[in-house]
Every structure is written in structure tokens, then in C-alpha cells.
Amino acid sequence: MRVELAELFAVIMFFISFYGLIVTRNIIKSVIFIIIMEAAAIMFFLSIGYRSGILAPIGPNLAEVESWAYIADPFPQALMITAIVIGLSVTTILLIMTITITREYKTTDWDTIKIRSLEK
Amino acid sequence: MLTNFVIIPILVAVFLYLFPLNKSARFLALLAQLGLTAAAFWLFLETRQGEIFLSIGSYHSVLGIYLRADLLSAMFIFLTAIFFLVATIYSFHEDFGRLFWFLMFIWQAALIGIFLAADLFNIFVLMEVSAVIVAVLIMYNRLKRSMYDGIIYFAVNIILMQFYLFGLGYIYRLTGTVDMYLMSERIHAYHYNYLMLPYAAIMTFIALKCALVPLFAWLPKAHGSAAAPPAVSAILSGLHIKSTIYLFIRFQDLFELVASTQFFLILGIITGVFGFVMAIAQTDIKLILAYHTISQVGLIFTALSIADATYLGGFTYSFVGGLYHIFNHALFKGGLFLSAGVLAAAYGTRNVYKIRGVFRAYPVIGAATAMAIFGIIGAPFFNGSISKYFMVSDADTLLNGVLIFMSLGTIVSFVKYSNILFGKPELPEDAPRKLPILQQTMVLLMGVLCFLSGIFGVQTIQFLFDITVYIDLWGYIEKTLIFFASLAVGVLIYKYYVKESAFLKRIKNVEMGFRTMVFSIGAFFTTILLVVGVFYQP
Numbered sequence: 001m002r003v004e005l006a007e008l009f010a011v012i013m014f015f016i017s018f019y020g021l022i023v024t025r026n027i028i029k030s031v032i033f034i035i036i037m038e039a040a041a042i043m044f045f046l047s048i049g050y051r052s053g054i055l056a057p058i059g060p061n062l063a064e065v066e067s068w069a070y071i072a073d074p075f076p077q078a079l080m081i082t083a084i085v086i087g088l089s090v091t092t093i094l095l096i097m098t099i100t101i102t103r104e105y106k107t108t109d110w111d112t113i114k115i116r117s118l119e120k
Numbered sequence: 121m122l123t124n125f126v127i128i129p130i131l132v133a134v135f136l137y138l139f140p141l142n143k144s145a146r147f148l149a150l151l152a153q154l155g156l157t158a159a160a161f162w163l164f165l166e167t168r169q170g171e172i173f174l175s176i177g178s179y180h181s182v183l184g185i186y187l188r189a190d191l192l193s194a195m196f197i198f199l200t201a202i203f204f205l206v207a208t209i210y211s212f213h214e215d216f217g218r219l220f221w222f223l224m225f226i227w228q229a230a231l232i233g234i235f236l237a238a239d240l241f242n243i244f245v246l247m248e249v250s251a252v253i254v255a256v257l258i259m260y261n262r263l264k265r266s267m268y269d270g271i272i273y274f275a276v277n278i279i280l281m282q283f284y285l286f287g288l289g290y291i292y293r294l295t296g297t298v299d300m301y302l303m304s305e306r307i308h309a310y311h312y313n314y315l316m317l318p319y320a321a322i323m324t325f326i327a328l329k330c331a332l333v334p335l336f337a338w339l340p341k342a343h344g345s346a347a348a349p350p351a352v353s354a355i356l357s358g359l360h361i362k363s364t365i366y367l368f369i370r371f372q373d374l375f376e377l378v379a380s381t382q383f384f385l386i387l388g389i390i391t392g393v394f395g396f397v398m399a400i401a402q403t404d405i406k407l408i409l410a411y412h413t414i415s416q417v418g419l420i421f422t423a424l425s426i427a428d429a430t431y432l433g434g435f436t437y438s439f440v441g442g443l444y445h446i447f448n449h450a451l452f453k454g455g456l457f458l459s460a461g462v463l464a465a466a467y468g469t470r471n472v473y474k475i476r477g478v479f480r481a482y483p484v485i486g487a488a489t490a491m492a493i494f495g496i497i498g499a500p501f502f503n504g505s506i507s508k509y510f511m512v513s514d515a516d517t518l519l520n521g522v523l524i525f526m527s528l529g530t531i532v533s534f535v536k537y538s539n540i541l542f543g544k545p546e547l548p549e550d551a552p553r554k555l556p557i558l559q560q561t562m563v564l565l566m567g568v569l570c571f572l573s574g575i576f577g578v579q580t581i582q583f584l585f586d587i588t589v590y591i592d593l594w595g596y597i598e599k600t601l602i603f604f605a606s607l608a609v610g611v612l613i614y615k616y617y618v619k620e621s622a623f624l625k626r627i628k629n630v631e632m633g634f635r636t637m638v639f640s641i642g643a644f645f646t647t648i649l650l651v652v653g654v655f656y657q658p
Contacts, residue, residue, distance in 0.1 A: 021635070037282045044289045045289035082245060100267055
């Protein structure tokens with residue numbers, strides 16, 4: 001099985017952001033890492049259709065192509081546009097939650113919030 | 121036809137959002153829900169003749185989006201419709217505002233969509249939708265504490281959705297399709313090594329959504345949230361978590377080449393034991409029930425994984441017991457959460473030691489709670505005893521002992537819970553004399569269903585899963601004797617250990633922070649990758 005550079009990059013990015021989620025104590029940074037993770041998963045999915053030297057599945061020069069094998073698979077793009085839209089709304093909700101929780105607890109630190117949430 | 125099951129709840133939701141305070145609007149919603157339940161029942165009967173499937177937009181090719189209903193998914197849809205009917209009637213007179221009703225019906229559409237979806241990408245989308253809805257609903261009353269619960273629930277779930285998407289991408293790369301059925305045909309062409317990574321990613325997602333150890337920490341926060349209306353907690357524990365168990369059953373079939381039943385057997389046992397230990401330690405009634413859900417999910421996982429059984433690969437009695445326990449757990453846990461909601465509102469506290477004398481103060485709720493407790497501890501003639509009877513039938517001696525031990529833990533935690541039933545009621549001044557009649561009826565209905573699905577256990581299994589099973593009378597009597605013995609032991613343990621155990625007091629407030637949760641996700645992912653990669657390498 002061939003591994004494209006883009007795929008490898010996406011996998012590395014995915015796990016770097018996962019590591020980031022473990023080490024960061026700031027909610028905003030956590031949200032950013034979640035966004036990066038999402039982007040990595042989407043990029044991984046998108047790069048499935050791509051091989052080097054292949055044509056995009058849209059545009060005028062498709063008619064001249066000899067075989068379908070030279071055209072990129074358009075299916076991942078169709079799926080990922082949905083995933084991106086969902087990702088956008090999810091990010092919005094996460095940020096709204098961050099705003100409310102920061103107002104309530106007066107901090108953006110996960111550990112402090114945990115301690116304060118246990119107080120009555 | 122199948123699309124209506126998703127579209128109609130969404131239309132009802134929009135309708136309720138537009139006409140919120142109008143009572144006739146709510147009445148119409150109730151009618152629509154009744155109609156949906158009838159339709160779900162029809163679908164359930166129809167799938168006994170064979171699978172029903174529908175291609176959205178009539179693309180009859182690999183690229184089409186299919187909805188499929190077989191017996192298993194039709195059973196779950198039927199259960200969903202009944203549950204939401206009960207929740208609708210239960211909250212009929214409550215004043216939760218338009219958002220509540222809107223979210224409830226969208227949630228129902230999302231759940232039914234998950235059960236109907238034949239392609240993994242639809243499942244991804246609907247899972248995200250339901251995660252958003254649940255996050256909003258568990259912080260519905262905007263308490264300070266529940267904000268934290270909500271953001272933890274949502275963030276952890278979203279991280280795991282990325283794992284799922286990642287695994288899905290990997291399988292798409294191999295098989296070139298997202299359709300579950302086509303995928304299961306093509307997946308056999310690939311070597312074991314290629315399937316390890318997607319299996320690990322997707323199973324991490326499943327394990328988190330089902331709250332297996334060590335990924336359980338979000339569940340008590342979400343299910344035991346003080347800010348969630350009782351109907352929401354009941355659906356979360358009774359139904360929502362079952363949607364992922366349904367996916368587990370499907371994915372174990374899909375990945376049968378790499379699927380490791382033994383791993384989930386062990387994990388189920390650990391989860392079961394851990395869940396009841398934590399449940400015993402709690403004093404908040406909603407938290408006892410929430411931790412106990414973890415234990416029961418562990419029990420279901422154990423039963424589904426005994427004897428290498430899968431849904432398509434032939435049933436065993438244990439597997440049927442597991443399936444039936446999914447149904448039973450929905451009934452009794454739903455009933456218990458609904459009654460806990462009523463009691464918490466009436467007594468003004470959720471402390472298990474402060475609520476006293478439910479039998480005297482509210483006899484109907486007391487009776488329903490008692491029936492649900494009998495169901496959950498597996499008392500003879502109640503539904504829990506039937507599913508537990510089948511669960512152990514394929515277990516060897518060691519496993520049998522483990523299952524009895526788990527059952528004992530359930531008994532101890534519910535001996536503690538049943539404290540609320542007895543004694544002299546000490547109600548606050550403003551406690552209602554009579555509870556709303558609709559709420560009482562619904563709680564009682566759940567209790568009675570626990571009893572009915574117990575005496576007609578064999579018939580119910582025949583009806584729900586189209587499988588004929590037999591109960592050996594002497595075997596059942598033996599199990600009954602074991603039950604009474606463990607009940608006696610359970611009461612003794614409660615009296616002499618649980619009441620003044622320092623250990624239980626210490627673990628009561630053990631909490632996992634967000635970063636620890638993320639770390640345990642990573643640890644789980646690595647573990648499952650190692651297990652399928654190293655120990656099970658053929």
C-alpha cells in the first residue's frame with residue numbers, strides 16, 4: 001500500500017494535537033487543539049482520493065482523460081464538506097460553552113475549574 | 121417510507137418550537153408521537169418478513185445513501201418510540217420552554233437515524249447531532265456545576281468523533297465505500313494488519329460512548345446531572361447509551377477478522393465491577409443510578425462477548441441474554457430515573473439518606489420503584505432474572521462466579537437505594553400532597569412492564585428478536601436460590617460494611633479531570649491496538 005505524504009502529515013498532526021490536548025490546561029487552547037484534530041482527520045480523508053499526477057475531478061480537461069483511473073475520487077470531498085460544516089458548528093458551540101464557563105468560574109484553567117466545581 | 125421515521129420527528133420539533141405555549145400544539149405533538157410509535161410497531165412487524173431498505177434520492181449504486189431496517193434495528197426503533205412517548209407524556213405539563221421540546225424531538229430523529237443508517241458517515245453525522253443535543257439538555261437548568269459537566273461531555277465526545285472519522289477514513293481508503301453492508305463484503309480481501317488501526321480507532325470511540333473503564337468519567341456527570349430534566353436522564357441512561365451498544369454489535373460483525381471478543385469480555389467484567397463499587401459509594405440517588413448504568417453496560421458487554429458470539433455469526437443463549445438485558449435495562453433504569461426525578465422534586469434533596477418513607481408518602485411511586493428494583497437485582501418473576509438466567513448459560517464455572525459477583529454488587533447498591541422506600545417520611549413544608557397523575561402513571565407503567573416482561577420473558581424474547589428459547593425449570597429454581605442467597609449476603613454486606621466504610625467514603629468523590637480523560641483515551645487506544653496487534657496476531 002502506498003502512503004502519500006499528505007496522509008502521513010495528517011496522521012502526525014492528529015496525534016500531535018492529541019498530545020496537545022493532554023498537556024494544555026487552558027480551555028481555549030484545548031478548543032484549538034480539537035479544531036486541529038478535526039482538520040487532521042478531514043485532511044486524512046481528503047488525501048485518500050489523491051495520488052501524485054492525478055487530475056482533479058472537476059473542470060474542462062476531464063473529457064480528454066483516457067481512463068477514470070487518472071481522476072481523483074470525488075467521494076471524500078463530498079463527505080468532507082459535510083464534516084467541515086459540522087466542525088464549524090461544533091467549534092462554535094465549544095466556544096460558547098467556553099465563554100459561559102469562564103464567566104461562571106472566572107478562569108480558563110481546566111484544573112482550577114475542576115476544583116471549584118467540587119465546592120458547593 | 122423509512123425516511124419518515126426521521127423526518128416526522130424533525131417536523132414535529134419545528135412545529136413545537138413555533139407554537140410553544142399553546143396547549144393544543146403539545147397535544148398534537150403527543151398524537152404525532154403516538155402515530156410514530158404505531159408506525160415503529162408496524163415496521164417492527166414488517167421486518168420479520170425480511171430487511172427493508174431504501175435508497176435516498178434513488179441512486180442505486182455504490183454512491184447511494186441507504187437506510188436499512190432489519191429486526192435488530194427495528195427493535196431499537198420501537199424501543200426509542202416507546203421511550204419518547206413515555207417521556208412526552210411524563211413531561212406533558214412541565215414548564216420547560218420551547219427549546220426542551222424542540223431538542224427532544226430532534227434527538228429522537230437522530231437516534232432513529234442512527235438505527236436506520238446503513239452507512240458509517242451518516243452515523244458520524246447523527247452522532248455529532250445527538251452529542252450537541254445531549255450537551256445542551258444536560259445543562260438545561262443552567263446550574264453552575266452543570267456547565268462544567270456539559271463542556272466535559274461535549275469536548276470528550278467531539279475528540280472521540282475525530283477518532284471515528286479517522287478510522288472511517290482508513291476503511292474507506294481500503295474498501296472504497298462507506299456502506300456498512302458493502303464494506304463487510306469487501307473487507308475480507310484485506311490482510312489483518314490493515315484492519316487493526318481502524319478497528320482500534322472505532323472501538324475507542326465505542327468504548328467511550330458506552331463508558332467502559334477507563335473512559336467512564338463523563339457518564340456520571342452527564343447522566344447524573346442535576347440540571348437535566350428527569351425525562352432526559354431516563355432517556356440518556358435507558359436508551360441513548362444503547363445506541364452505541366447497537367453500533368458495537370454491528371461493528372463486531374463488520375470487523376469479524378480482527379474483532380476481539382475476549383478483550384471486551386474482560387473489559388466488560390472490569391467495567392461491571394468498577395461500576396457497582398462506585399455506585400455503592402455514592403449518596404446522591406441520581407449518581408447511584410448513573411454509576412450503576414456503567415456497571416450494567418459492563419454486564420451487557422460481558423454477555424455479548426461470551427463464547428465468541430456475534431449477531432450474524434449465530435446466536436448463543438448468552439448473546440440473547442445480553443440483547444434482552446439491553447431491553448430490560450431500558451425499562452428499569454428508565455423507570456428508576458423517572459421516579460428519582462419525581463422524588464428529588466418532592467423532597468427537595470437527592471441524598472439517599474434524607475429521602476425517607478416513599479411507600480407511605482407516595483405509594484404509587486414507591487410501588488413502581490420497588491418493581492424496578494426487583495427487575496434490576498434479578499428477583500424471580502421479574503425481567504432481570506430472565507436475562508441474567510440466559511446470560512450465564514454459556515459461561516464456564518469461573519465466569520459464572522464472576523457474573524454472580526456482579527449481581528451481588530447490584531444487590532448491595534440497590535439495598536442501599538431501597539433505603540428511600542421505608543421509614544417515616546420527612547417531607548419539606550412545600551412538598552406536594554399529590555403528584556401529577558401523568559407522571560405517576562408513566563412511572564408505574566415502567567414498573568409494571570418490568571414485571572410483565574419477566575413473567576412473559578420467553579414470549580417477549582420470541583416477540584422482540586424472533587428467537588425461540590427455553591427455560592429449564594430446575595435451572596431457574598437454582599438461579600432463584602442463588603438469588604436469595606446473594607440477597608441475604610448483600611443485606612449483610614450493606615449492614616456491616618457499606619454503612620461505615622472509610623474506603624467507600626474516600627472513593628466517593630474521585631474525579632477525573634479533562635486532561636486525565638484525554639490521557640485515558642490515548643491509553644485505551646494504545647492498549648486495544650496492542651491487544652489486536654500483538655496478542656491476537658494470527
